[in-house]
Amino acid sequence: MLFDLQNVTNENVYKLLVATIGPRPVAWVTTQDVDGTVNCAPFSFFNAMSGNPPVVAFGIGGRGPGDVKDTGGNIRRTGQFVVNLCSYALAEPMNITAIDFPKGVDELKEAGLTTAPSTHVKVPRIAEAPVAMECERLVIVDVGIDRAVVLGKVVAFHIQDDCVLDKDRCYIDTPKLDLIGRLHGGGWYSRVTDRFELPRISVEEWAKRKAAKAAE
């Protein structure tokens, strides 16, 4: 069925996007205002965009024109943020940090979470999060009057000790991180418990397979 977006309301376009693009990893972003106030909110329009340099991106939708979400305003002013990742065990506290509290309310305190210092940026990370990426703003792309995409360069990674299999080779126990992804609708998520392996195929291997099939 064709959905020509010229004839679809903004609300319904959002529904099409979130119903089909998923699971989406959750960037649980901490930022700091110039006065030092720490802010925290989850963003599932998020992913890694480049390996070298390491670049992540997330999208901030508006409640109206301008930087009405605190996260975007803070990053514009300070140029720094931390992307924490959310495990299944932290899903409920993460959801609490998404409540539209008035400015100044400490979302982390409301959710019973604590912070730990970062090493390269002033913004603290969420101590309980199994992964945290310290980021420096590369660019903010305004994609509409009330939407922006933030691109950040990752300058440091924190990974929960018991999820690091081999520090020198950077082998991480991904299943043990138990990270969640956001799905359709307002409240659906998935866990990474239904995995399967599919190794990449080289040109030589592909030629071998075709030759074997032709010889059958």
Ligand SMILES: Cc1cc2nc3c(=O)[nH]c(=O)nc-3n(C[C@H](O)[C@H](O)[C@H](O)COP(=O)(O)O)c2cc1C
């Ligand atoms: C799992 C989850 C994912 C979310 N993803 C986004 C998103 O990608 N973009 C967005 O603008 N808001 C998203 N939200 C809503 C924001 O977290 C929410 O508006 C938050 O209050 C913004 O906080 P701030 O004003 O402190 O930046 C999401 C909420 C949840 C629970």
